[in-house]
Each structure stands twice: as structure tokens, then as C-alpha cells.
Amino acid sequence: MVAEKPSLYYQDQYFYLAQDPNETDKDMITAMGVKSLIIEPRDGDPPLPKGEHLVRGLAWSGHGQVTRVEVSVDDGNTWHDAHVEQPQERWLWVRWSYLWNITEPGKHGVMARATDALGRVQPQIPWNFLGKNFDGIVPVDVEVV
DSSP states (O other): OOOOOOOOOOIIIEEEEEESOOOSSEEEEOOOOEEEHHHHSSSSSOOSSSEEEEEEEEESSSOOOOEEEEESSSSSSEEEEEOOOOOOOTOOEEEEEEEEESSSSSSEEEEEEEEEOOOOOOOOOOOOOOOOOOOOOEEEEEEOO
């Protein structure tokens, strides 16, 4: 029987979450979080005209199937349910979409967040210093003319 855990580089120095490399209270990464991303529109796209536009993306989870995706078009102040396509299997990425009726010109922060069958909601957190297993919400800046 081993009295103490052996030193393993990837578990001790690579696959963990922390805010800086000298942090003593590191959380080992054992599963992917719940995550969504926007694939359309993208940062840097030409400005959109006012009217209806489809916001589309993908979502997945390391523990349970994705059961819900929400979209915000006002920097996270309000959230709206997106349509989540079938199949919604535990280990598959799912496609989602949201019909956005743009009435106001200007810059809009568009965000998406997913929820899985275990009730885990994608968090709004800063990047960890290693950038590993980042499951935070990443906004897309959309300009409307």
C-alpha cells in the first residue's frame, strides 16, 4: 500500500485549475464543465442591419446532456431561451439557435450559457492563468447599423 500519492506531472502541474502557478489550493480537473459557444455571428464580422438574424452555436457538457441554452444580447442583463436541436445525447455536442430581432443600432454584447442535466450552469468567470478547461462565458461583440 502506498502511504502518499506519487508525484505525477500532469495531475500536479498541468491538469488543474488555479489563478496562479504558486497557488497551493489547486483543483484537479477531472471532467469538462458545461460550455457553449457562439459560431454565428462572430467578432469582426461586418455590421448587421436591423432586423431578424439567427444567433447559432454549439454546447456540450462533461457530466450530463445539455438541457438548456440561453442567449443574452445585452451583455448578460437579460437571458432568453434558445432552441436546442435534437439529438440531445449525454456525450454529444448539441446545436442551438436563437432568432434575434434587432431594433437598436449600436454595439451589442451577445452571450450564450448552457445548462446540463445535473443542473450545472455555465459560469461567468475570468480565464484561469493556464487557459485549461475554461468553461466561462465568452461574449461576442456585434455591431448593428
